Amino acid sequence: MRFEREDGEPLPPIADADWLAAWPAWLSSCQALASPHNPRRHTWLAVCDDAQRLVPRGGAQVRDFFARHMDRYRVLALEARADPDATPREAWSPARGARVREHSSGLVTGYYEPVLAGSRQRVAPFVVPVYRPPPVLPTAARAELEASGQLRGQELLWVREAVEAFFLEVQGSGRIQLTDGTSIRLAYAANNGQPYRSIGRWLVAQGELAPDQVSLQAIRDWARAHPRRVRELLDQNPRVVFFRELPLGDADAGPVGALGVALTPGVSVAIDPRFLPLGAPLLLYTSAPASGEPLARIVVAQDTGAAIRGALRIDWFWGQGTLAEEISGRQHAQGSVRLLVPRGVAPAALL
Template sequence: MIAAFRSLFLVAVMTTSASAEVTRSILSYDDLNGWAADDHGVALSVFLNTCGDLDDPDWQALCGVARTYKPDAARSFFELFFRPVLVEDGKDGLFTGYFEPELDGSKTRSERYKYPIYKMPPEARGAEKWLSRRDLLTGDVMQGRGLEIAWVDDPVELFFLQIQGSGRIRLPDGKALRVGYGGANGHPYRSIGSELIRRGALGAHQVSAQMIKSWVRKNPEAGTELLFHNPSYVFFREVNRVAPEFGPLGAMNRSVTTMRSIAADPAYTPLGAPVWVEKDGKDPLRRLMIAQDTGSAIKGAQRADIFFGTGDAAGAAAGRLKDPGRMVVLLPIQRAYALLPDEF
């Protein structure tokens, strides 16, 4: 491989911010643990899903070249045209998981289906910070305006649907309605899991989506108040153009792919870029993924959310994931070498 001779070449470019020092180091493919064993052809197909939407000329050129490569030559494509860049901001690597929930609901309100999934009100779009979750749900500002996309039967599942940002609603006739992120009220996200730990209701080792849901349901009054602890509120839009067999739309407005798409912080990882994931923990993972999504809780150079798929099984697996590791972004070769000091 072309980069092998640079195995000892490590360049760090420092930038100073109010919060942390950021370093960017060019690595060799030999430095990527498990690189040779991955299925690069699958990663190439996922890369092709979104690379055509990248505006910069160097990415566009690489996307055109990528279309000429067959899956069995995908490893050569990445090694020839990209360089691995480790971006660090002083924080340890952390991988979590996300998924596309499935909720039971209806397009009409009933005694069972009485918790609305809202579209974004026009006046909220122009506001830097609109009504908080508490004000929005306890007031009458949303009433009688036809902003409901559907109604579901469980307010706790609806809360977690907002955290995921997209999902499917199983309708009584057996059909499904897909919803995607439609905007937010501008308030910062506050973790209810961290709040339960602060209160002493759960230990840090106990916190998971399933444990939080169980606690809220067992303590309905306190649970309702706990959900208000997070002032952020997500609105949705109906998604009609994505076939059922494809994943939900990510931040690039394209379907994300199970176990090959990640949500990352675009301040450090360009959307659409390949990212080598070295996830440690109970079930180590070494895989080339594509940064095709973002998330309000995904902040930092070594922070990523792995997409696990659709439904309850995917949700259970995603909810258990909270592992250390590192991620290495693959940048077009000229971008990577632009990080070099002039005197090198």
């Protein structure tokens, strides 16, 4: 990975409303970044102190704050190439003794907070378990865990459909509306240590879906149309996610992400913290999930994910409920990233 500083270029034409919507999320990041528990607190303290003193009345003030206080770096991913004549743009890395290709874009997907009906007891139609972590975490793959009954007794609660429980695992959190009328949150607790595998890619490989048809909605529709093959489908992903129960708390707030703050719809994104610093603001250039039109937004890195791997891999949080599910299911496009860091701070110092 390489960071390329951009000097003298204006910030992208982002709508004032989007700048303003990002401000509360940035202040939430500052709570974590300026915390005494953050070992890199000193790099963020001054800019976060200035942010706390600003009460913006419009998006222009937010844009000007970032322009004054932050340096901007284009994020480039490097891939080793065996072919010396390869194009596009290449760079020579004497330290590694190999030719590498620079990528300026990566995959941008979406995620959401599912809202499911559920029960604390196994009673029809709630017959599919969602599990808490066992005292000793298993390492077997999903198919073996299901067939062996190793997870029996670890049922946290029950939902209607296996594919919905699976999507809950993929999203990493969710809300459950219980039969007694109360609601709770489920948060990620652990996993079985197996790699994540895309069931959408498996459906494409099987000829069940075309590559451009793959979406959360399409996978659900396929599962409901082929109920006898649902277990076969889900077993293609060997990873099993375990959950812990949390109180609902503020019903208007999003789930808590890896940074330890509530996620903001349309602003919070999940990143790979090996390459981008958690808490940092980013400029994201991608395509709108509905229209495919070019889209530029200010977002904030506040979460991580098992499938989010690589310097340019972004997962965009869209909120909770049916509309957020639809948007996130259609968010699948290439995108490029600019990292915003406090003036004079090298990006590598934040990792």
